Amino acid sequence: MNDSDRQAQMLYGFNHMQYMSTFFSLGMYYDIELIIKDKRYKTHKSILHAASPLFRTRLNQNIRQMVMNCEGIRDESIAKAFDFIYKGTVELRLEQVANILKLADMWQMDELKKYCYSYLEIVCQDNRQVYQKNEEIDDYLLDNFLRITKHEKFLNMSADNVKRLLSSDNLQVSSEEQVFEGLSQWVKYDWTNRKNDLYSLMKCIRFSLCSVSFLLEEVTSLCCESVEGCQLLLDALKWHEMPQKRCNLPLMNFKSRIKNKVLVIGPFAIETYKLRTKSWTDFCTVDIQNVNFSTAVFQNNLFVFGGWNCEDRSHERVYSFDLLTGELKHLSPMKVKRSWSTAAVVNGRIFIMGGYSYENKLETVEEYDYVKxxxxxxxxxxxxxxxxxxxxxxxxxxxxxxxxxxxxxxSVEVFNTKKNQWKILCPMKWKRSSLAAVVVDDYIYCIGGHSDSPLNNVERYDPGRDTWTEVSDSPVKQIRQSAICHNRKIICFGDHNSPLVQEYDPANDQWRIISEMPNSRNHYNAHVVDLNL
Incomplete structure (x- = not known):
């Protein structure tokens, strides 16, 4: 194809998109209606299909209406996204870009994201300015702290932006020691001009979460460059060694950073859900050909226990998947074949409870020794x-x-892992299977499941009093959902019938729908991951 042919082809496509843009603005020839925040957008399946894998997954021939979750997205950003879908270009202003990027992430519109980043590079001329001006780029810094701490763009950040970064509850790190090491690299990069900022930045480090050995071996040399730093180090050591004096140490921040990622596991693939932006990405595929398994996350490894497949029904196989390297290992098999079991980790000990094995229903429990x-x-x-x-x-x-x-x-029972004893507790008000359970503060919530038919009722258990209380029903009935606790709220991921993601706030006893899974799925598990992926 010569240049003349290419130019003619581009003009032909451009003219067609102009017509489609007109059809969209006038609501002509549309074959689907998107419902977004009580507004209706008449649009075209073929155009949406070409714009995003999210739409390709959700669209089918028969669907005429589709509800899209756009939590936190402004109407003007939605309008800009449709402009881009139909024109391949859009007019942007700097203050709009962060919100448009958030929507592009939700709708999996990679081309729109690239367009926004190109715009930012042109406007700011320097990626360092991009980091300082745009909240979406701040999200990148928060999520990838370890990757950027040695990069020149981080080392050249202003003290105010470093302070804003280190102070954030959403900084994604495996340990507070990593935060201090990042600060240390930034200060030493230009020690003469930055040593006066050291104390104010060190107050952002949550030294109460650092080990005593780290404080003595790594923190001492930097802290002792100033009187204030020495006092901060002394307070941190008092926090650890003299717990009775903690009330007199107001500068000690003991609040853990909020973990931002959830792994949704199985069947055959792992997806990552980013809690802050409510967005999904593919993590990896896993060659584990079974369902109805139980899982646990321990020491940066995902463990998969048993399950069921078409070849041999329930089985005893065990795998570990290294979340950092992607290495899949076969481990020593369980003593009993089991599917529909559950797994739990207590002080490094991994327990597998109950399940189904051929025609046998199980009450047996096994403990896995990770070292041996x-x-x-x-x-x-x-x-x-x-x-x-x-x-x-x-x-x-x-x-x-x-x-x-x-x-x-x-029925409900509790296992004392120290005494190796089970005890029967007060039963739930509802009989239920395939339910979700999650701990929030000092309560345990049991959600949904089924008992001949799907359930959406929710019960709260008080372990201290051995009593149950009914709380608000969830908006959607879901079977085999999975739930996690995040920032003192419950997030429930959907099932193959309803891929909606629901959030429950115990403080006001209210539910709301916050997102949607990109792939409807059954027989899966979800874990908040305590590492920087």
Whole structure:
């Protein structure tokens, strides 16, 4: 194809898009209606299909209306996104770009994201200015702190922006030591001009979360460059060594950073959900050909236990997947084949409880020794159960509901991991299987599941009093959902019938729908990951 042909082809496509843009603005020839924040946008499936893999996943021939979640997105940003979809270009202002980038991330519109970044580079001339002016780029810094601390763009940041970064609860690090090491690199890069900023920046470090050995070995040399730094180090050591004096140490921040990523696991793939932006990305595919497995995350490894596949039904195989390197290992198999079981980690000990094995329903419990790669039996539960839920609270494992093979269960029992003993507790008000359970503060919430039909009722358990209280129902009935706790709120991920993501705020006993899974799925697990992926 010569240049003349290319030019003619581009003009032909441009003219067609002008017509389609006119059709959109006039609401002509549309075949689908998007409902966004109580507004209706008449548009065209073929155009949406070409714009984003999200639309390609959700659109089908019969659908005529589609609800899109745009939490936190301004109307003007939605209008700009449609301009880009139909024209391939859009007029931007600097104050708009962060919100448009957020929408582009939600709708998986990579071309719009590239367009926004190109605009920022032109306006700011220097990527360092981009980092300082745009909140979406701040999100990048927060999410990738370890990757950027040695980069020139970080080392040349202003003291105010470094302080804003280090102060954020959303800084994604595995340990507070990593935050101090980043600060140390920034200060030493231009020590003469930055040493006067050291004390104010060091107050952003949560030294109460650092180990005593790290304080003595790594922090001492930098702290002792100033009297104020010495006092800060002394207060940190008092926090650890003299807990009775903590009330007299007001500068000690003991609040943990908020983890920002959730891994949604299975079947056959892992996706990442970013909690702050409510956006999804593919993490990896995993060659584990089974469903109804149980999972645990421990020491940067994802463990997958048992499950069910078409070849041999329930099985005893165990895998570990290194979340940092992507290495998949086969581990020592469990003693018993089991699917529909649950897993729990208590002080480095991994327990597998109950489940289903061929026609047998299980009450047995096994403990996995990570160091020795071996299994042993521990005390069995009081009841046989599968499809149950379990949580860890104060070093004990609580198990809720499930099925016995004869009936749905509302029974509850707790495992004292130190005494190797099970105890029966007050039952739930509702019999339920395939439910979700999650700990928030000093309560345990049991959500949804099914008992002949799907449920959306929610119960709250008080372990201190062994009592149950019913709270507000969730908006959507979901079976085999998975729930996590984030920032003292519950986030429930959907099932194959309803991919909606729901959030519950215990403080006001209210639910709301906040997002949608890109792929409807069944037989999966979700974990908040405590590492910088």
């Amino acid at each position: 790669n071996s299994w042993k039996n521990v005390a069995s539960m009081k009841s046989k159960r599968f499809g149950h839920a379990s949580v860890v609270y104060k070093e004990d494992i609580y198990v809720f509901g499930g099925e016995s093979g004869k009936e749905y269960l509302n």
